[in-house]
Structure formats: structure tokens, C-alpha cells
Amino acid sequence: MIPSAPNDRDILAGEYVLGLLEPEVVREVELALPADGDLRRRVAFWEERLLPLAGGLRPETPDPEIWTRIERDLAGLRARRVIPSPIRERAMYRVWRSAGVWQGATAIATAAAIVLALLPGGLRPRTDGPTRFFALLQTRDSSGAEAGPGWLIQVATDGTVRSIPLASVEPGQGRSLQLWTLWDQARGPVSLGVLPPGGSVRLPPDRLGVIGSGQLFEITLEPEYGSPTGRPTGRVLFIGRANASTTQSL
Amino acid sequence: MDVFDHESELAACARRDASALRRLYEREAPFLLAVALRIVRRRDVAADVIHDSFLDIWERAGTFDRERGAARAWMASIVRYRALKHMRRTAREREVDPDARAAEVDDAPDPLSALASSQEAGRLHACLAQLEPKRRRAITLAYTDGYSHAEIAARLGAPLGTVKAWIRRSLLALKECLS
Incomplete structure (x- = not known):
């Protein structure tokens, strides 16, 4: 839960920057940051003001091999877009921010409807009964920056779950994408399975135990056959919360 | 320049x-x-x-x-x-075990003593100097060394709850001082 009192928010932001928060709270903060400009400012305050503490460290000469690897992987990234271009992300981000769409579930529903309307016909989910819940997952980088909508999770009235990537995602050799859901902090994330190549999948109704508004869905980068621990071990690539689908008369 | x-x-x-x-x-x-x-x-x-x-x-x-x-x-x-x-x-x-990390040889300079001499650094130095030494060390162990609460507690020989309270109060004091 992100606190509202200024002092508590300063402490939360400070502990986030210091790296002292529990992983679950780090996720909460990273989930809140894209829509919470005030919290972003408080985090930036600590990031900038504490930086001189690192200023006294003696610089280390990097092994030339590091840049060689960066250059090699950069070529791969440029050849095969993993994540939408940051320029487009930023433009998208501004639109989303300025529209204030994160202010309410109805607005989010509208935004998702727009995204759905923009999808090519072949990507549109074939429904298993009307949509009961959907979660528009935001592309997420390791430090909590939002990079635009990247994934859609649809839960039909019969409990069928569909996973629909909005961008082409290539986890890389020996890696996989794993889908998780979280409805109880005490229990922690529950795996819904490793996603097949391409990421699009339809899961039978019994796979998802519980579904409710606000339930968290996330996709993490894991070893080829999924997390060996039963808990997410890699970075969160996409994250978002379930929203109840609204009925509209047209 | x-x-x-x-x-x-x-x-x-x-x-x-x-x-x-x-x-x-x-x-x-x-x-x-x-x-x-x-x-x-x-x-x-x-x-x-x-x-x-x-x-x-x-x-x-x-x-x-x-x-x-x-x-x-x-x-x-x-x-x-x-x-x-x-x-x-x-x-x-x-x-x-947090104690194992706390026992690591600390050969790197204390970040406070090595603070770069920019204006920003001067301000941070002055504000950190107002904290009690152990509380100041708790902040620098977290920021520079990436220590967890438990590792800081082990290193400084202080109870975990005390360390958590130190950090929270120090952050508020620093915020006030740096703003």
C-alpha cells in the first residue's frame, strides 16, 4: 500500500532508493511510479541528492569484453525490436498521462478498448463468453519506468484466460516468459505457466483459481523451463491489474 | 570546465x-x-x-x-x-547469513570521508554530519554498499528494529536538511 502522508512517502521513496524495501514492496512502488508523479519526484530527489555518496569511489577500468558484449547485444536489439521504441513509448506515455486515464477503472477500460480496436483482426481475442476481467499490462523495465502497454490478459466469464502480447517479444536463448498472478500478498505470486513462443495462449478455466478487481498479473523473464523456485526469479517485463469489464449500451 | x-x-x-x-x-x-x-x-x-x-x-x-x-x-x-x-x-x-557479509573486510574508503568536493556533495556532507555516527553509517552502508536492514544490523551490532527506526528518522532529517 502506497502511503499518502508526505513524510511516509518521503520515507518510502528513500528506502526504495536505498534498496531497503522488501521485494513485494519494491513491486508495489514500481507499479505505482508511472502514474504517481509525486512519488516519482520524491524518488528522484533521493536519487540525485544521495548520488555524491558514490562520488568518492575510485573509478574502475572496465574489461574491454564488457563493451564488446554490449555492442553485440545492441546489434541484436536493433535488428529485432524487443520493446517498442522509447520515442514511441514516450509519446504514448504522454498521451496516457495527459488524458489522466489512470484515474479510474472506467478510463482504463476505455483505453483498453482503444487498444483492442487498434489490434489487427488476427490478434483480437476470440472470446470464450463475454470478458469478465481484463488486465492491460504495462511494459516495465528494471528500475520501474513505464514503457507503454505491452500485454493484454483477458478473463472470460467462464474463467478462460487469454494472454495476448501487444508487441513481439523474444526472451532470448535459454529463457522463457512466465505468467503469474497475485491475489494474496501473504501467499505471493502464483504461476499460471510458461508462455509458448510468441506469448499468445489460452488457458482452461480451472487454471486461474481466483479472480477479482485489482488482482495483479505479471510476466517475468525466467529460465527456459520456468522458474526453478516456484516464485518469480527474473525481472518483471509486464505488469498490470485486473479490471472488471463494464457493460455499455451502444 | x-x-x-x-x-x-x-x-x-x-x-x-x-x-x-x-x-x-x-x-x-x-x-x-x-x-x-x-x-x-x-x-x-x-x-x-x-x-x-x-x-x-x-x-x-x-x-x-x-x-x-x-x-x-x-x-x-x-x-x-x-x-x-x-x-x-x-x-x-x-x-x-547477514553476519557473513558484515564480517567482510571493508577496505574501501568510508564514503563520507571520500565525498566528492562539489557543492551538492558539500550540502549532503553537512546534512549527514548532523546525524549520529551510527545512523549516518547505516545510510551509507545501505546506499553505497547495498546492505539490507539485517546486514546493517549485523555490521553495526544493533537490533534490527532499531536500525529500521534509525533509517526512517534519518531520511526525514535528511529530507528536511537537504530541501
């Missing part, structure tokens, strides 16, 4: 100019490697952190908002969060 313009180089990265990333790397990799190494304490792991961080910087350059802060702090944060995540993850996987 330092004329290297981090913000412009990041903007060039956002335009997919890889030579800008190279210039940022040449300029900042030695500093960022020191930041990562101080936290993860292993050269191979620190190298991975720098590799992953520069790919992150490339991917996210377009999301950098210069009104939000300085590019250098933004880059250093990407490296720190990656290094910290590695430490927390491996600590959980290997069930590392």
Missing part, C-alpha cells in the same frame, strides 16, 4: 545513435563499474550489471525526463537497482 553533456547524449541514444551510447560508456563506465562493484563485490557480476544497465539505458533513453533530474543520477540509479536486485535475489537463493 566540464562540457560533457549527458542529457544530449541520452537524447541521441533515444534517436538510436549508438555512438552516443559509446560516448556515455567511455565517460561513465569506470564510475558506474565502481558503483556496481562496491555493491556486488565480484568483478564478473559487476560486469554483467554494467552490460545489462547499458542495454537498459539504450532501451529507456527516450523515457528519460530531464525535468525530473540529472542524466548522470538516472544512469547511476539504473546500475544501483540492478546491482541491488542481484544481491537480494542471491541472498534469498543462497540464504546468505
Whole structure:
């Protein structure tokens, strides 16, 4: 839960920057940051003001091999877009921010409807009964920056779950994408399975135990056959919360 | 006079100019490697952190908002969060005893005594100096060394709850002093 009192928010932001928060709270903060400009400012305050503490460290000469690897992987990234271009992300981000769409579930529903309307016909989910819940997952980088909508999770009235990537995602050799859901902090994330190549999948109704508004869905980068621990071990690539689908008369 | 313009180089990265990333790397990799190494304490792991961080910087350059802060702090944060995540993850996987980390030889200089002599650093130094030594050390162990609450408690020989309270009160005092 992100606190509202200024002092508590300063402490939360400070502990986030210091790296002292529990992983679950780090996720909460990273989930809140894209829509919470005030919290972003408080985090930036600590990031900038504490930086001189690192200023006294003696610089280390990097092994030339590091840049060689960066250059090699950069070529791969440029050849095969993993994540939408940051320029487009930023433009998208501004639109989303300025529209204030994160202010309410109805607005989010509208935004998702727009995204759905923009999808090519072949990507549109074939429904298993009307949509009961959907979660528009935001592309997420390791430090909590939002990079635009990247994934859609649809839960039909019969409990069928569909996973629909909005961008082409290539986890890389020996890696996989794993889908998780979280409805109880005490229990922690529950795996819904490793996603097949391409990421699009339809899961039978019994796979998802519980579904409710606000339930968290996330996709993490894991070893080829999924997390060996039963808990997410890699970075969160996409994250978002379930929203109840609204009925509209047209 | 330092004329290297981090913000412009990041903007060039956002335009997919890889030579800008190279210039940022040449300029900042030695500093960022020191930041990562101080936290993860292993050269191979620190190298991975720098590799992953520069790919992150490339991917996210377009999301950098210069009104939000300085590019250098933004880059250093990407490296720190990656290094910290590695430490927390491996600590959980290997069930590392916080006492073991606390017993590591601390051969690096105390960050407070080595604070760079810029104006910003002077302000931070003055504010940190107002904290009691152990509370100040708790902040620097967390920021510079990436220690967890438990590791700080073990290092300073203080109860975990006390350390948590120190950090919270110190953050509020620093916020007041630095604002």
C-alpha cells in the first residue's frame, strides 16, 4: 500500500532508493511510479541528492569484453525490436498521462478498448463468453519506468484466460516468459505457466483459481523451463491489474 | 570546465545513435563499474550489471525526463537497482547469513570521508554530519554498499528494529536538511 502522508512517502521513496524495501514492496512502488508523479519526484530527489555518496569511489577500468558484449547485444536489439521504441513509448506515455486515464477503472477500460480496436483482426481475442476481467499490462523495465502497454490478459466469464502480447517479444536463448498472478500478498505470486513462443495462449478455466478487481498479473523473464523456485526469479517485463469489464449500451 | 553533456547524449541514444551510447560508456563506465562493484563485490557480476544497465539505458533513453533530474543520477540509479536486485535475489537463493557479509573486510574508503568536493556533495556532507555516527553509517552502508536492514544490523551490532527506526528518522532529517 502506497502511503499518502508526505513524510511516509518521503520515507518510502528513500528506502526504495536505498534498496531497503522488501521485494513485494519494491513491486508495489514500481507499479505505482508511472502514474504517481509525486512519488516519482520524491524518488528522484533521493536519487540525485544521495548520488555524491558514490562520488568518492575510485573509478574502475572496465574489461574491454564488457563493451564488446554490449555492442553485440545492441546489434541484436536493433535488428529485432524487443520493446517498442522509447520515442514511441514516450509519446504514448504522454498521451496516457495527459488524458489522466489512470484515474479510474472506467478510463482504463476505455483505453483498453482503444487498444483492442487498434489490434489487427488476427490478434483480437476470440472470446470464450463475454470478458469478465481484463488486465492491460504495462511494459516495465528494471528500475520501474513505464514503457507503454505491452500485454493484454483477458478473463472470460467462464474463467478462460487469454494472454495476448501487444508487441513481439523474444526472451532470448535459454529463457522463457512466465505468467503469474497475485491475489494474496501473504501467499505471493502464483504461476499460471510458461508462455509458448510468441506469448499468445489460452488457458482452461480451472487454471486461474481466483479472480477479482485489482488482482495483479505479471510476466517475468525466467529460465527456459520456468522458474526453478516456484516464485518469480527474473525481472518483471509486464505488469498490470485486473479490471472488471463494464457493460455499455451502444 | 566540464562540457560533457549527458542529457544530449541520452537524447541521441533515444534517436538510436549508438555512438552516443559509446560516448556515455567511455565517460561513465569506470564510475558506474565502481558503483556496481562496491555493491556486488565480484568483478564478473559487476560486469554483467554494467552490460545489462547499458542495454537498459539504450532501451529507456527516450523515457528519460530531464525535468525530473540529472542524466548522470538516472544512469547511476539504473546500475544501483540492478546491482541491488542481484544481491537480494542471491541472498534469498543462497540464504546468505547477514553476519557473513558484515564480517567482510571493508577496505574501501568510508564514503563520507571520500565525498566528492562539489557543492551538492558539500550540502549532503553537512546534512549527514548532523546525524549520529551510527545512523549516518547505516545510510551509507545501505546506499553505497547495498546492505539490507539485517546486514546493517549485523555490521553495526544493533537490533534490527532499531536500525529500521534509525533509517526512517534519518531520511526525514535528511529530507528536511537537504530541501
